[in-house]
Amino acid sequence: MDIIISNSSGVPIYEQIEEQIKNQIMTGELSAGENLPSMRVLAKELKISIITTKRAYEDLERDGFIESVMGKGTFVKAINSDIVRENIMFSIEELLEDAVDKAVIGNISVDELGEMLKLLYEEKKKKE
Amino acid sequence: MRGLIIKDLMSFRKRLAVVVFVTVAVLIMAVMFSISAKSGNLYQMTIPGPDTTEQEAEYAKEVMSFAFMVLMILPMGAVGDTAKNILFEDRKSGFTAVTSVTPLTVRQRVLSKIITICGLYLAGAVLSIVISSLVSLFTDLVTFRQLFAVVIIGFSICLIYTFLMFDIGIILNGSEMYSETFALLIILLAIFGMNIKNIISLIKAGDNFASVIIEQAKNVTAVVLDRAYVFLIIACVLGFISYFVTVAVAAKKREVI
Amino acid sequence: MESVKNAIEIRNVTKDYGDFKLDSISFDVPEGSVCGFIGQNGAGKTTTIKLLLDVRAKDAGEIYVFGRDMSKEGAAVREDIGVVFDEMGFNEYLTSKDINIIMRNIYKNWDEKAFFDYLKRFALPTKKKCGDFSRGMRMKLQIAVALSHNAKLLVMDEPTSGLDPIVRHEILEIFREFVLEEDHTILLSTHITSDLEQIADEIVFINAGKIVLKGNKDELIENHGILRCKKDERSNISDSLIVSEEDNSFGIQLLVNDRSACEKLYPKCVIEPATIEQIMLGYVSSPKRG
Numbered sequence: 001m002d003i004i005i006s007n008s009s010g011v012p013i014y015e016q017i018e019e020q021i022k023n024q025i026m027t028g029e030l031s032a033g034e035n036l037p038s039m040r041v042l043a044k045e046l047k048i049s050i051i052t053t054k055r056a057y058e059d060l061e062r063d064g065f066i067e068s069v070m071g072k073g074t075f076v077k078a079i080n081s082d083i084v085r086e087n088i089m090f091s092i093e094e095l096l097e098d099a100v101d102k103a104v105i106g107n108i109s110v111d112e113l114g115e116m117l118k119l120l121y122e123e124k125k126k127k128e
Numbered sequence: 129m130r131g132l133i134i135k136d137l138m139s140f141r142k143r144l145a146v147v148v149f150v151t152v153a154v155l156i157m158a159v160m161f162s163i164s165a166k167s168g169n170l171y172q173m174t175i176p177g178p179d180t181t182e183q184e185a186e187y188a189k190e191v192m193s194f195a196f197m198v199l200m201i202l203p204m205g206a207v208g209d210t211a212k213n214i215l216f217e218d219r220k221s222g223f224t225a226v227t228s229v230t231p232l233t234v235r236q237r238v239l240s241k242i243i244t245i246c247g248l249y250l251a252g253a254v255l256s257i258v259i260s261s262l263v264s265l266f267t268d269l270v271t272f273r274q275l276f277a278v279v280i281i282g283f284s285i286c287l288i289y290t291f292l293m294f295d296i297g298i299i300l301n302g303s304e305m306y307s308e309t310f311a312l313l314i315i316l317l318a319i320f321g322m323n324i325k326n327i328i329s330l331i332k333a334g335d336n337f338a339s340v341i342i343e344q345a346k347n348v349t350a351v352v353l354d355r356a357y358v359f360l361i362i363a364c365v366l367g368f369i370s371y372f373v374t375v376a377v378a379a380k381k382r383e384v385i
Numbered sequence: 386m387e388s389v390k391n392a393i394e395i396r397n398v399t400k401d402y403g404d405f406k407l408d409s410i411s412f413d414v415p416e417g418s419v420c421g422f423i424g425q426n427g428a429g430k431t432t433t434i435k436l437l438l439d440v441r442a443k444d445a446g447e448i449y450v451f452g453r454d455m456s457k458e459g460a461a462v463r464e465d466i467g468v469v470f471d472e473m474g475f476n477e478y479l480t481s482k483d484i485n486i487i488m489r490n491i492y493k494n495w496d497e498k499a500f501f502d503y504l505k506r507f508a509l510p511t512k513k514k515c516g517d518f519s520r521g522m523r524m525k526l527q528i529a530v531a532l533s534h535n536a537k538l539l540v541m542d543e544p545t546s547g548l549d550p551i552v553r554h555e556i557l558e559i560f561r562e563f564v565l566e567e568d569h570t571i572l573l574s575t576h577i578t579s580d581l582e583q584i585a586d587e588i589v590f591i592n593a594g595k596i597v598l599k600g601n602k603d604e605l606i607e608n609h610g611i612l613r614c615k616k617d618e619r620s621n622i623s624d625s626l627i628v629s630e631e632d633n634s635f636g637i638q639l640l641v642n643d644r645s646a647c648e649k650l651y652p653k654c655v656i657e658p659a660t661i662e663q664i665m666l667g668y669v670s671s672p673k674r675g
Contacts, residue, residue, distance in 0.1 A: 010657075010658070012603070012607065014603070040564060040565045040566075040567065041565065043561070043564075044561040044562065044564075044565060047557075047561070047583055047584075048583065049419065049583070049584060049585055049586045049602060049603070050417070050418065050419065050564060050586050051418070051586035051587075051601060051602060051603055052603055055603065130490040130491075131486075131487045131488065131489070131490030131491035132487075132491070134486055134490055135476075135479075135483075135487045138478070138479060138483055138487075139476065139478070142478055217476060218476070221474060221475070221476045221477065222470070222472055222473070222474030223474045223475060223476055224474070225440075225470055225472075225474045226470075226474040226475065227491075228438075228440040229438050229440060229463055229466070229468040230463060230491050230492065231460050231461060231463045231464040231491070231492065231493070232460065232491060233460045379442070380442060
């Protein structure tokens with residue numbers, strides 16, 4: 001598992017950790033049942049406070065990505081594809097919001113916006 | 129508690145050489161002295177002859193026996209310097225702060241100091257007694273019994289002096305020099321007070337000064353040597369007082385020991 | 386969630402020295418956490434630590450360590466506490482080897498092997514008098530002693546002050562190892578706030594004998610912010626959000642205690658997260674004007 005944090009990005013460190021672990025779970029880099037390092041070890045290795053890793057783990061647990069078993073450690077949960085999909089949809093929505101904002105400011109119609117999106121999507125597919 | 133006693137013995141360790149040196153020197157001096165007093169130059173002074181009156185010979189004997197007694201106290205005096213260090217160095221170095229955060233209670237900390245100091249003086253006293261027994265084989269100016277009493281008195285006075293320093297240091301939060309000076313002053317005043325009669329008669333003696341002082345010294349020595357145990361009792365009482373006073377003060381102020 | 390046990394509980398503790406008073410301070414340190422105890426020199430950090438360890442007698446209040454009353458069981462509880470002061474207290478003629486012998490006869494749980502392992506790791510000589518040690522070596526020696534009797538709580542008074550960055554880094558690493566155990570707790574007094582940014586979970590901030598701020602470090606940093614604005618914009622900003630204010634010729638810099646509220650209310654102002662140091666300075670500086 002790789003976690004690279006930035007102290008100056010403005011994004012809280014616990015969010016950076018959450019984001020990276022989520023990504024790794026969704027891309028399958030971390031598979032279900034895999035044992036995550038304890039939050040104390042993680043804090044030591046990343047040279048950050050335990051409270052920060054604790055918060056990240058708590059959030060991840062709340063969101064259903066990991067589960068902690070008393071006395072055994074923390075494990076990656078089997079991904080529920082609905083949750084993953086929901087998550088992805090949610091972040092797409094957030095990103096599109098910015099695009100819509102810009103479109104409104106620039107007086108660009110929904111059709112034009114849709115066209116743009118379609119083009120970008122097809123290009124990406126082609127590359128793959 | 130054992131740890132603290134060991135630590136104080138480590139403090140003594142660096143002064144061990146001094147104590148050994150003094151003891152060996154005293155031993156050699158005492159033996160040479162007694163041989164000389166038996167058949168050497170000193171012996172000549174103790175027999176009345178053309179240059180020596182009978183009285184002068186008598187004085188010489190007395191002075192020599194005093195000299196023996198003083199020699200016996202020296203090994204304990206050498207220990208005394210370490211005792212003083214043991215009492216004061218921890219406050220200077222900050223070791224009191226170290227011990228204060230260990231599981232040791234104030235009582236244990238005070239007791240360990242008292243035990244170490246008594247132990248060291250006792251070791252000095254044993255050395256002195258060994259030397260005394262050797263000396264008494266060589267000379268008949270003093271008896272072993274007399275020397276033994278001297279050692280007991282020396283041991284007691286050393287303890288009294290050290291306990292006084294201990295108390296003054298703790299109660300008045302005094303420095304090493306301050307406590308040392310005051311303890312010494314108290315002892316000197318006590319001796320002065322006990323001998324005030326003798327001192328007055330000495331002043332009145334005028335031309336007979338020498339004979340009077342020798343006479344007095346003889347008397348005082350005889351009286352004191354018979355009552356060596358009194359000094360020992362005073363030392364013990366002071367030891368107890370020191371313990372309780374220090375524990376009481378330390379419980380409030382802490383970090384003094 | 387299970388209830389959090391506190392390693393340290395300090396309740397309304399008061400100590401009056403005449404010229405300085407520790408005024409009814411209270412704070413907790415949860416078990417398993419690293420608590421940064423910050424404040425200026427003379428703010429009362431050392432006094433608090435000495436009262437905590439029952440090295441000095443308090444005038445009023447209660448102190449519990451591991452749930453045990455320090456004024457009653459202080460000596461026994463100290464068996465489980467490792468302490469590091471800013472000055473080494475060992476007599477200069479002692480060697481590390483001597484210290485091992487002394488401590489072996491003081492602590493029931495003294496771990497000789499652990500001690501010599503730390504000495505090795507810190508590259509401390511065993512036969513040299515500790516009086517000849519450098520400041521960094523003295524500090525490391527104290528830490529080795531504090532960690533070698535299976536302590537569950539480390540209490541340290543300015544352990545990293547006056548040390549070069551490399552030694553400080555090394556020492557912080559040791560602390561991180563120590564709290565790998567879930568029941569290990571650290572109370573660390575310091576004025577080097579960058580150390581705390583890295584390691585602390587909780588922050589307790591003392592000023593002039595009073596606790597002015599305490600809480601979760603991440604929350605403190607997240608809540609507080611530095612807001613910069615033009616002088617004529619100052620009057621728009623609600624006083625209740627402002628902790629302290631600093632004017633310069635070209636604008637105003639404020640320490641605010643609710644960053645997200647400020648971001649919403651004053652989108653035109655520059656708002657950035659505050660460091661512990663900025664927070665500390667803000668609370669110490671003279672009360673807000675205006």
